[in-house]
Amino acid sequence: MTSTRKTFDLVVAANRLPVDKQVDEHGNVEWRRSPGGLVTAMESVMRSNPGAWVGWSGDAGEAPAPFDEDGMHLRPVGLSAEEVRDFYEGFSNDTLWPIYHDVIVPASFHREWWAAYVRVNRRFAEAVAEEAAPGARVWIQDYQLQLAPAFVRELRPDVRIGWFNHIPFPPVELFAQLPWRAALLEGLLGADFLGFQRQADARNFVRACRQLLGLRTKGERVALEDGSGRRVRATAIPISIDYRGLEELAQRPDVRARAKEIRESLGNPKVLMLGVDRLDYTKGIRHRLKAYEELLLERHIGPPDVTLVQVATPSRERVEAYRSLREEIEQTVGRINGELGKIGAPAVHYLHHSYPREEMAALFQAADVMLVTPLRDGMNLVAKEYVTCRHDLGGALVLSEFTGAWHELHQAFTCNPHDIEGLKQAMLRAINTPTRDKERIMRALRRRVADHDVQRWARRYLAALDAAPDVPAPDPRGGGGAPVAPHESAPSATVREGPLTEGDGDPVGATSRGAGE
Numbered sequence: 001m002t003s004t005r006k007t008f009d010l011v012v013a014a015n016r017l018p019v020d021k022q023v024d025e026h027g028n029v030e031w032r033r034s035p036g037g038l039v040t041a042m043e044s045v046m047r048s049n050p051g052a053w054v055g056w057s058g059d060a061g062e063a064p065a066p067f068d069e070d071g072m073h074l075r076p077v078g079l080s081a082e083e084v085r086d087f088y089e090g091f092s093n094d095t096l097w098p099i100y101h102d103v104i105v106p107a108s109f110h111r112e113w114w115a116a117y118v119r120v121n122r123r124f125a126e127a128v129a130e131e132a133a134p135g136a137r138v139w140i141q142d143y144q145l146q147l148a149p150a151f152v153r154e155l156r157p158d159v160r161i162g163w164f165n166h167i168p169f170p171p172v173e174l175f176a177q178l179p180w181r182a183a184l185l186e187g188l189l190g191a192d193f194l195g196f197q198r199q200a201d202a203r204n205f206v207r208a209c210r211q212l213l214g215l216r217t218k219g220e221r222v223a224l225e226d227g228s229g230r231r232v233r234a235t236a237i238p239i240s241i242d243y244r245g246l247e248e249l250a251q252r253p254d255v256r257a258r259a260k261e262i263r264e265s266l267g268n269p270k271v272l273m274l275g276v277d278r279l280d281y282t283k284g285i286r287h288r289l290k291a292y293e294e295l296l297l298e299r300h301i302g303p304p305d306v307t308l309v310q311v312a313t314p315s316r317e318r319v320e321a322y323r324s325l326r327e328e329i330e331q332t333v334g335r336i337n338g339e340l341g342k343i344g345a346p347a348v349h350y351l352h353h354s355y356p357r358e359e360m361a362a363l364f365q366a367a368d369v370m371l372v373t374p375l376r377d378g379m380n381l382v383a384k385e386y387v388t389c390r391h392d393l394g395g396a397l398v399l400s401e402f403t404g405a406w407h408e409l410h411q412a413f414t415c416n417p418h419d420i421e422g423l424k425q426a427m428l429r430a431i432n433t434p435t436r437d438k439e440r441i442m443r444a445l446r447r448r449v450a451d452h453d454v455q456r457w458a459r460r461y462l463a464a465l466d467a468a469p470d471v472p473a474p475d476p477r478g479g480g481g482a483p484v485a486p487h488e489s490a491p492s493a494t495v496r497e498g499p500l501t502e503g504d505g506d507p508v509g510a511t512s513r514g515a516g517e
């Protein structure tokens, strides 16, 4: 009997589906947009590249039935309550996340968390194998799914497998702490092509393969010794946002009117500062508040002339490090307002909510200074969203040099968030630089994001996947490759063992040219 089940030429697998299942106290189910930058970016890629998306619904229990939404086929993967605890909160976010972000908080190692990680990665691979058409492209996302590439290869040797890491890949000295380091590398080496945010991340991966697995490496390529003769290419392809879509939204009269209204409701301050982050210790919110508090105490700035809106999206609330961060931030905000606020003019407006895209665009337009101060961040799409929304060339971006975004947007008001004095100076410069100079900077930042949007990123990624381990021939449109087709029909022109190129991955290479092109 032949199966009539529909399969897909493009299958994306990510820990989360683009929508999150919410069940209220009466048992009513509502699907809301999932949090985080991965969904922001991949959702717009999938709108122009139809296919299937395999992911978790965000809720513990049986997987809901597959469904179609916005032209995508969504295939939920179920996680039990124990797996949410051990795979998602545990191994993904309390073991890997700290190790991959410079151990800002200590990592926890538990063998039962690892067992859940292996089991869930296999389940994702099985779902991918069922959804993929013969010769399909399978595009696995992020650190939660590092074993899935090898599991998919075992089940479906006919498909082309790519993986993209949305977060940093750590230096071998940190990665080596993981008791399961060899298995993680072997899982990733199941892919044909591995994409990273910065060239430094790709180099860390290649070096880990050499030093921890003893494999031969040459430039961006790792040679396997499993008798297959396969080589895997690892390079930087920094992610971006849907520039045109967001700019269009930001131009809408209702969004512009809302930006004005936000300023009015804050008492029309001379300077409105803004922070927008998941409530995560990597985002440097504590450092930002410390610098702001000191500027107030030293009377450089103060309410009502200057105020700060801090939007902190709830995140991973059952992980201890996130719980204690929330307590600390909320206490700090309370203290700053208690000591330095005025009646009707708090020094900090703290909002612990998620908002619709329109409201975010209005907030970005309302803010004179955007504070993006992570201690470590794979990319930080908020920085790119802010400049995209400033079609008026207004505003100023304070940007940490420890974000992937800084490697592209280095004309911003750069800061090292560990250096509180330096951060204060960057904030003051962002306020006091003459408008004409700020406009010039904003124009340059916007041009960079406009030229390197998420559609171009997806084209480049898929072309690199098709050509791997070789480098695809340059595309006159600047992206490389056709939008979406099984890899057999991909452009045949590839550059064998092309020269190693540096790009967006390094500060010195932060030009208008893309990495690895």
Ligand code: ADP
Pocket (backbone or CB within 6 Å): 035, 036, 037, 038, 040, 276, 277, 278, 311, 312, 313, 353, 354, 355, 356, 360, 379, 380, 381, 382, 383, 385
């Ligand atoms: P991360 O993936 O670590 O959360 P990014 O900055 O790359 O960080 O992406 C965050 C995404 O989430 C952006 O698209 C941003 O606009 C969105 N976002 C952040 N906070 C909120 C919020 N409170 N409400 C709605 N969207 C938010």
Ligand code: F6P
Pocket (backbone or CB within 6 Å): 015, 016, 035, 036, 037, 038, 039, 142, 166, 167, 315, 316
């Ligand atoms: O890229 C970082 C990441 O973990 C993504 O997988 C996700 O977009 C985002 O952060 C949000 O995290 P979570 O899915 O744990 O809420």
